[in-house]
Amino acid sequence: MSDDRSDPHFETLAIRTQAPVTAEREHSVPLYLTSSFRFDDAEHARALFAEEVSGNVYSRYANPNTDEFVRKLCLLEGGEDGIATASGMSAVFTALAARVSAGDHIVASRALFGSTHQILTRLLPRWGVTSDYADVADPASWERLIRPNTRLLFVETPSNPGLELIDLAWLGALAQSRGIPLVVDNCFATPYLQQPLRLGASVVVHSATKYIDGQGRVLGGAIVGDRAYLADCRFFARHTGPAMSAFNAWLLSKSLETLAVRMDRHCASALRIATHFDGHPAVESVRYPFLPSHPQYALARRQMTQGGGIVVLVLRGGLDAGRRFLDRVRLVSHSANLGDTRTIVTHPASTTHSKLTPAERAAVAIADGLIRVSVGLEHADDIITDLEQALAL
Structure with missing residues (x-):
């Protein structure tokens, strides 16, 4: 965020970013517990499905509660776009799977959460996607491992559980020089302590289950970042279904306030x-x-x-x-x-x-x-x- 005092601070954005007030003039955003939404007429329905206009269609695609949660995270992380998912691991998998195809390659930091390691070493290889692990203590290993078919770089920093760090400004510059998106798991730091998108990353993923919720109540995940990258993630999520519930989004949006x-x-x-x-x-x-x-x-x-x-x-x-x-x-x-x-x-x-x-x-x-x-x-x-x-x- 800018140091210009005309720009709201982090805390203010987290508290005052809300869905539009309804005719009831509520102070706290209501829960939208509905699976679907009505269309004005046949033309409105056609335009929505053609993506010529914006609006709510089905809560697996979007919901006012998930929209508010995502909008807050985009402002806090400095992202252009974002989506909410049912869990942190569904966010990680969507961010990876939405951008790779058979024959593609991923370079990741060696220190990763166990389930992320399983995705890279046991699940994605079923579809012909390979990966290599770089050593955070050896920056040259990143450059050495990048191939012509490398489609993204993936890191956790600080890592789980070893608390290893990666120089995001350096790695972001490398990723941009090679034209390869850098995806950062920002779960441990949260956007309050670290903002990878401002250091050269293309995308940030979160397990909102952790600090964003902060009280051990609900599961949730999020992907925030580059608009073009998120378009692929949205298409993947829309047709595979890792949707966040409206109730969880409502809780997580309120949790961001604190x-x-x-x-x-x-x-x-x-x-x-x-x-x-x-x-x-x-x-x-x-x-x-x-x-x-x-x-x-x-x-x-x-x-x-x-x-x-x-x-x-x-x-x-x-x-x-x-x-x-x-x-x-x-x-x-x-x-x-x-x-x-x-x-x-x-x-x-x-x-x-x-x-x-x-x-x-x-x-x-x-x-x-x-x-x-x-x-x-x-x-x-x-x-x-x-x-x-x-x-x-």
């Missing part, structure tokens, strides 16, 4: 927790983007406004230590989700990334003793007290 204040609290507590456990005798290492010991600390400070709400603890003692820790937590939750008001601890090696081979996990620094801590909105002292007692020898 995203900034929630992320401020998540980030402040996460930095405090990371600092507290850095050097703890039961902890081999701590990873957090705004912790000076993070190998990409300088990049994090340049690319993100704050460090995010995820802290990684690598426990001494490996698998046994990780299991003992999980069985001893009392206040925090042991779950596979993240981005909730409640602090959540997860053991990726046995859950979210369990389908990866030991060698694949090692390649992305997922140790047996790695614990992902999604720092919630409880008082930081209470979170620290619980983690401390769970780590006690």
Whole structure:
């Protein structure tokens, strides 16, 4: 966003961007729980299906609630267009599958969410689409892996769960110089902390289930970015059906109104927790983007406004230590989700990334003793007290 004070700030856009007020003059946008919409006449129906005019036809295509949610995200991310999907993984799959055909190639960052890895290595190859993984520590590997048939680049930054970062300005410039779209999973950072489209990315994908909802209530996903790219995504989604429900869109749009204040609290507590456990005798290492010991600390400070709400603890003692820790937590939750008001601890090696081979996990620094801590909105002292007692020898 511009520094011109005539432009609304992030928080104001998230709160004041709303669907048009109806004749009832409601202050909060109503729920549009309808599967379809009526046409004015035969010509109106024809024009809508011919896409000569805009309007609502069927809630699998669009709905006033999903439209509002998408419009907010486009403003917050700086995107030209967007679509809402039923889950984060449906957003990832749509963003990939809508743009590739048999014989095409994808270059992705090696550190990816487990389900994204499965799409690239087990699902897309069924249709003749291949992929290669680049090393974030070796920028030259991206250039080396790009082929004439490479159709897109895909990255997570920060990555799940290792919190590896990729220089988006550098990679965006490379993608633009080669004429290849760059797709960024911005789930961990959210548009409040990082805006990849302003750094050269073509498209951003979100699991809105995480921080955008922020309270562990609903599933949702979104794709935002370049208008031409989104046209392909919209066609794919319209005919394959990964539609977000009106109710979920209504909740997620309301949740965006508090995203900034929630992320401020998540980030402040996460930095405090990371600092507290850095050097703890039961902890081999701590990873957090705004912790000076993070190998990409300088990049994090340049690319993100704050460090995010995820802290990684690598426990001494490996698998046994990780299991003992999980069985001893009392206040925090042991779950596979993240981005909730409640602090959540997860053991990726046995859950979210369990389908990866030991060698694949090692390649992305997922140790047996790695614990992902999604720092919630409880008082930081209470979170620290619980983690401390769970780590006690």
